[in-house]
Amino acid sequence: MAEIRNYTINFGPQHPAAHGVLRLVLELDGEVVVRADPHIGLLHRGTEKLAETRTWVQSVPYMDRLDYVSMMCNEHAYCMAIERLLGIEVPLRAQYIRVMFDEITRILNHLLNIGTHALDIGAMTMVLYTFREREDLMDAYEAVSGARMHAAYYRPGGVYRDLPDQMPKYEASNSKYRNAATLNSLNSAREGSLLDFLDDFTQRFPKYIDEYETLLTDNRIWKQRTVGVGVVSPEEALALGFTGAMLRGSGVEWDIRKKQTYEVYDRVDFDIPIGVNGDCYDRYLVRMEEMRQSNRIIRQCIDWLKKNRGPVISDNHKVAPPSRVQMKENMEELIHHFKLFSEGIHVPAGEAYAAVEHPKGEFGVYAISDGANKPYRLKLRAPGFAHLAAMDAVARGHMLADVVAIIGTMDIVFGEIDR
Amino acid sequence: MDALLQPIASLFGPAWPLVWILVKIVGIVLPLILCVAYLTFAERKVIGYMQVRLGPNRVGPKGWLQPIADALKLMFKEIIVPSKSSKALFIIGPIMVMAPALAAWAVIPFYKDWVLANIDAGMLYIMAMTSLGVYGVIIAGWASNSKYAFLGGMRATAQMVSYELAMGFSLVAVLMISASLNLSDIVIGQSKGLFASHGFSIFSWNWLPLLPLFIVYLISGVAETNRAPFDVVEGESEIVAGHMIEYSGMAFALFFLAEYANMILVSALTSIFFLGGWLSPVSFLPNGFFWLALKICFVLFLFLWFRATFPRFRYDQIMRLGWKVFIPLTLVWILFVGVWMMSPWSIWR
Numbered sequence: 067m068a069e070i071r072n073y074t075i076n077f078g079p080q081h082p083a084a085h086g087v088l089r090l091v092l093e094l095d096g097e098v099v100v101r102a103d104p105h106i107g108l109l110h111r112g113t114e115k116l117a118e119t120r121t122w123v124q125s126v127p128y129m130d131r132l133d134y135v136s137m138m139c140n141e142h143a144y145c146m147a148i149e150r151l152l153g154i155e156v157p158l159r160a161q162y163i164r165v166m167f168d169e170i171t172r173i174l175n176h177l178l179n180i181g182t183h184a185l186d187i188g189a190m191t192m193v194l195y196t197f198r199e200r201e202d203l204m205d206a207y208e209a210v211s212g213a214r215m216h217a218a219y220y221r222p223g224g225v226y227r228d229l230p231d232q233m234p235k236y237e238a239s240n241s242k243y244r245n246a247a248t249l250n251s252l253n254s255a256r257e258g259s260l261l262d263f264l265d266d267f268t269q270r271f272p273k274y275i276d277e278y279e280t281l282l283t284d285n286r287i288w289k290q291r292t293v294g295v296g297v298v299s300p301e302e303a304l305a306l307g308f309t310g311a312m313l314r315g316s317g318v319e320w321d322i323r324k325k326q327t328y329e330v331y332d333r334v335d336f337d338i339p340i341g342v343n344g345d346c347y348d349r350y351l352v353r354m355e356e357m358r359q360s361n362r363i364i365r366q367c368i369d370w371l372k373k374n375r376g377p378v379i380s381d382n383h384k385v386a387p388p389s390r391v392q393m394k395e396n397m398e399e400l401i402h403h404f405k406l407f408s409e410g411i412h413v414p415a416g417e418a419y420a421a422v423e424h425p426k427g428e429f430g431v432y433a434i435s436d437g438a439n440k441p442y443r444l445k446l447r448a449p450g451f452a453h454l455a456a457m458d459a460v461a462r463g464h465m466l467a468d469v470v471a472i473i474g475t476m477d478i479v480f481g482e483i484d485r
Numbered sequence: 486m487d488a489l490l491q492p493i494a495s496l497f498g499p500a501w502p503l504v505w506i507l508v509k510i511v512g513i514v515l516p517l518i519l520c521v522a523y524l525t526f527a528e529r530k531v532i533g534y535m536q537v538r539l540g541p542n543r544v545g546p547k548g549w550l551q552p553i554a555d556a557l558k559l560m561f562k563e564i565i566v567p568s569k570s571s572k573a574l575f576i577i578g579p580i581m582v583m584a585p586a587l588a589a590w591a592v593i594p595f596y597k598d599w600v601l602a603n604i605d606a607g608m609l610y611i612m613a614m615t616s617l618g619v620y621g622v623i624i625a626g627w628a629s630n631s632k633y634a635f636l637g638g639m640r641a642t643a644q645m646v647s648y649e650l651a652m653g654f655s656l657v658a659v660l661m662i663s664a665s666l667n668l669s670d671i672v673i674g675q676s677k678g679l680f681a682s683h684g685f686s687i688f689s690w691n692w693l694p695l696l697p698l699f700i701v702y703l704i705s706g707v708a709e710t711n712r713a714p715f716d717v718v719e720g721e722s723e724i725v726a727g728h729m730i731e732y733s734g735m736a737f738a739l740f741f742l743a744e745y746a747n748m749i750l751v752s753a754l755t756s757i758f759f760l761g762g763w764l765s766p767v768s769f770l771p772n773g774f775f776w777l778a779l780k781i782c783f784v785l786f787l788f789l790w791f792r793a794t795f796p797r798f799r800y801d802q803i804m805r806l807g808w809k810v811f812i813p814l815t816l817v818w819i820l821f822v823g824v825w826m827m828s829p830w831s832i833w834r
Binding site: 073075076081082083097184185186187188189190191194195198281282285287288290291465466467468469470 | 532535536537538632633636713714716717722723724725792793794795796797798799800801802
């Protein structure tokens with residue numbers, strides 16, 4: 067009699083649903099997954115080790131490149147850890163700017179996640195719809211930092227500079243594919259400042275979410291593919307170290323923004339959506355609602371920021387550089403400037419852990435300083451790592467096509483998992 | 486026409502019938518290949534506009550030469566045969582997919598008497614030809630010696646066989662009410678009826694009395710051609726491209742062409758069986774090939790629309806839909822049509 071063996075299949079690292087470089091060794095019985103074995107490390111860049119050889123500020127751009135779809139949130143955790151070590155206060159306006167950009171980042175991340183999740187399940191139109199809105203938010207990133215993705219905008223002690231009064235516009239070119247009318251409509255929201263542009267966006271955005279919902283939420287095929295797939299009970303979710311939408315989808319009400327509040331999250335009004343069944347569909351709904359809540363937070367931040375002005379970075383010039391004018395007129399400030407840009411910040415010896423509610427979950431930075439201008443050791447807590455580690459527990463017994471749905475719902479980005 | 490061809494016919498002597506058939510075959514296949522090429526262009530444009538983007542617009546005026554450029558690119562690419570594959574079968578696979586997709590066109594009536602082979606068993610011939618295509622997919626999936634391709638082949642076997650059944654059953658009812666297997670007769674049968682005699686033949690076509698079967702046939706047609714949302718055989722995000730994963734160049738292009746030729750074929754069959762073929766919907770407009778083309782385009786548009794809108798089914802869900810929904814539904818409706826035909830209220834006398 068012939069021996070019956072299971073089928074081992076190499077899912078990735080070059081696979082359309084691998085979200086980068088996921089290598090998943092699947093043992094299949096027919097199409098049913100018997101064992102899922104995620105292999106990591108293909109995008110390992112040694113961020114933690116690199117940070118030990120760079121000054122504190124020089125590592126900020128490395129944080130962007132961890133989870134490269136929620137850039138500013140990574141920076142936020144890192145800057146918060148340094149601020150805790152330094153024991154400095156961040157100006158209120160900078161806190162509002164940070165909260166606003168954290169929420170913009172959350173929308174950016176969730177848009178990408180929902181778009182690619184739908185694309186993996188076969189609804190390819192979603193990803194193009196969500197990317198249309200991502201474009202606007204990327205422009206906000208660009209307006210404030212000059213870069214569309216790797217912003218490097220947050221600094222220990224605040225943010226790099228205040229919000230711009232002008233929004234960059236599309237330029238008239240002699241393109242035969244874009245006429246003056248389209249150019250005007252593209253620029254119509256960009257006449258005022260960045261805040262006006264974002265204000266306009268937040269008014270349009272809820273309608274866009276409704277649009278996505280018409281495509282997916284009540285779609286029978288979408289529900290067939292996600293309801294009851296990848297169910298994680300609340301106890302299991304906690305035991306597996308889930309955070310963020312993965313945990314809330316299982317019905318655990320946990321959000322660092324509320325439970326261990328930071329910056330001005332206690333001053334803004336928002337709700338935490340939670341799921342009931344802990345399946346892919348609930349997590350999808352949680353992310354949809356989180357985008358609406360983020361939109362709400364952004365609106366409140368815009369209102370506050372329009373009314374109140376002030377400094378956006380700490381006036382402790384041992385941490386944050388002085389202005390150009392001060393530097394040119396004052397000897398002490400010149401010394402500060404020189405020391406900051408040659409040696410960098412000296413952080414007192416000690417250790418600190420700072421965590422933010424990153425779009426994917428709890429993103430934490432554990433920094434140890436020995437008093438030098440570089441971290442002695444930096445440990446990053448990436449939410450996706452715990453989620454991917456649960457792949458076997460979640461995917462076992464499901465079909466091959468469900469593995470794709472589960473990868474999508476886990477919102478995996480290898481920048482942070484492999485670090 | 487005959488008088489015009491007489492001098493040419495005498496030139497060929499006894500070989501003339503063969504030559505004339507070959508001419509007709511070329512007359513069908515060439516425009517068909519052209520349609521396939523431009524269907525790919527139409528798909529990219531239509532889905533592009535549905536997805537708030539423009540689609541191809543660089544090659545030639547407004548992108549009109551894009552399919553030609555694609556065809557040239559594929560033709561000049563190397564056909565890589567994997568070293569561990571079963572080489573003969575690897576090459577036969579795509580041919581087995583392509584050939585039936587083209588051969589089935591032999592019995593399609595484009596207009597009254599505009600048909601290559603006006604055979605009485607037309608419908609049987611169609612069913613035989615369309616079910617042959619799946620062997621090509623299975624052979625390709627097996628011969629590639631790749632796990633992904635093998636999974637694709639397995640999926641193709643299950644899916645195409647199940648939907649073949651649902652399709653066959655819905656055609657049984659068409660056969661019952663037309664009392665003919667000849668496709669031209671089926672179309673002509675749809676020009677008679679209560680509504681047709683009042684000038685609205687559109688309501689006398691088979692789609693209205695056989696509405697559930699029409700829908701089943703249309704959906705099975707989508708499944709049969711492996712189009713979204715039933716594209717699990719190539720399942721881009723699961724098994725990458727299924728049976729096509731190891732193919733390149735023209736070998737891949739053959740699968741691609743066959744898929745689109747099959748789409749046009751299924752659209753043509755849907756138009757002929759359920760939408761009155763070349764018949765005009767209202768009596769004050771003349772019948773003509775134009776109507777058939779319009780109906781085919783409409784059904785093709787539905788294909789593209791589905792692809793832009795729906796997520797993909799899972800493999801077992803497709804099976805459930807086929808076996809637990811469509812086949813019982815068609816069986817019940819066949820029974821209903823049978824009783825209806827025997828009852829005094831029959832509309833098909």
